[in-house]
Amino acid sequence: MRYRLSELGEKIGAELRGRDFEVEGISSLELAGERELSFVESRAWVAAARRSKAGALMVPPELAGEFPGRSLLICPNVRVALARVARLFFKPAHPAPGISPLAVIEEGADLEEGVSVGPWVFVGAGARIGEGSVLYPGVFVGAGARVGRRCVLYPYVVLYPGVRLADEVVVHAGTVIGADGFGYAQEIRRDGLRHLKIPHFGTVEIGPEVEIGANSCVDRATFGVTRVGAGSKIDNLTQIGHNVEIGEGCIIVAQCGLGGHARLGRYVMLGGQVGIAPGAEIGDGARVAAKSGISGKISPGEEVAGIPAIPARIWRRAAVAFAKLPDMVKDWRRLRTLLSGPEPDGGSK
Template sequence: MKKIKISELAKIIKGNLIGEDFEIEGINAIPLAKEKELIFVDSLKRVAEAQKAKAKAILCPEGFAIHFPDKSVIEVKDVRVAFARISEIFKKEIEPLWGISSQAFIEEGVKIEEPCAIYPWVYIQKGAVIKKEAVLFPGVFIGAHAEIGENTIIFPNAVIYPYTKIGKNCIVHAGVVIGADGFGFAQEPYEDGYQNIKIYHFGSVKIEDEVEIGANSTIDRAVFGETIIGEGTKIDNLVQVGHNVKVGKQNILVSHTAIGGSAVLEDYVMLAGQVGIAPYSQIGKGAKVAAKSGVVGKIPAGAEVAGIPAIKASIWRKAAVIFAKLPEIYREFKKFLKNQT
């Protein structure tokens, strides 16, 4: 069990400790926390619940300590960021089984830097490169000439196609597929209809450092060149990234998002759940797209958009209010027309 003094935590997250200093043994949700666990409060709505909690240590915004005179409080500017830092300290990890299992199948010509952890039933094709401290769990397939960077973890049953390059400190969750062909077909007239002719792909995928890819997400290889996922980008479960897409650094792609081929997302873009991006669309630096939106064309840097097709979010919210009132407006309009005759 990890233990750390609250004063040490305060230094790590650059917070201000108010109250008694003692060791805590973990972090938890407000109703579940024990006396020596830390809870966090990010708004006034949660103050009353936190006041009744068993936990004697609280992380909260600046100025909130006044609400907790009987507890030890760390005040910070950004509770969510501070909590993320603390969660890393208390994260629960199982030490990998370092070494190469005799039950892994490794073709000739594979370069492996040790230490590494290659579990049973991993298959690695010729020409692949596995850098030191990489962890490949059971059922992982690494294609020919693929490269897995230092300290990258690939969870069970992920498929890394040939020529894919994954950087260091990445996390690839279970069931991910990287490097499959994109969805490209030409339609040739045939008898009374047409037939679909496959367009073969010759490119690859490049995943830069510090990227995390959620379970069962898919990233397609480029037709020519590279599909790129930029440094620090975080991809949720069940996300589809099409061929030749360019995703910048520190993007957030939330579950069920689908990005069409050759779209470009600049740095710090955030796509909420179930967003659809049409092929060749361009989303500027720092733009945010609301859930269930459909993007076609260009979104300016820093813009916040919503709707299908996506428009400025503030306009869309007003339009949504009007849409709900359309039946009433229509009735009044019919009355107006009747009175005009």
């Protein structure tokens, strides 16, 4: 794939400054060559950009003057421009349409046109696979499940019976959607405590343009639906519990765990290893720092951190104070000695 700089500028709404030429690819500042495009997101990158061999740079307007004589694409938002340009050069090499003779397609399954089904794929009775979707080797699609158009299920993805995926969903290798939630009742008997499994009658619905990372799990609802909203992105090794509701456009970073019936509004962002207690609610646009623990309710737009989570501005001050505690304790002990005075026998406390 090759594009002239002027053509790229038109596609991403950027202003071209400097020489126009044909670009062969995009890369980092360190790796880019003379026929490639790179990018500068902040002033901290200026020195590396000046050393770079990249033929052209995408830069924000405030940094355009830092690179005299260079070909530039001046972008209002460099990271968005990067995403759009990279998609032009990156074309995933999915398998061609067709059904492998080693796949098992049960009677009553419906596969639309242009579907690619790899070896050792299983598609259960009554399941439907939408037009142009790709099922890599080892994928399991249970009876009655629904996969929308242009979805990609990477190797060994498991969709339990009745699970529903909308259009253009991407599910990475090893992810399981629709397993039972972790629901048990405790019964005390003469011979000890028993955990009685509560059957899960519900399902999972994944909205359009959702991407779910490798080895993640989205559990089916006890009753009703576990739901992931349109455009949300879920990283690797994440646990979504039964009856969780995730709004549209959320970002959930690796190793997060969402307990049953938790609610996330629209455009919520969770850092890595965040734990959400069952039934917790997080309002639209809230942000949660990595390793935080959430219970109760977080207001829309709030930024929180810590265990239990508190407003991030307070947590940052507390973190600074915590590092100073050993010296503060020493000072407090000295002050207590000075204020207490000598003991009656001439000693000190």
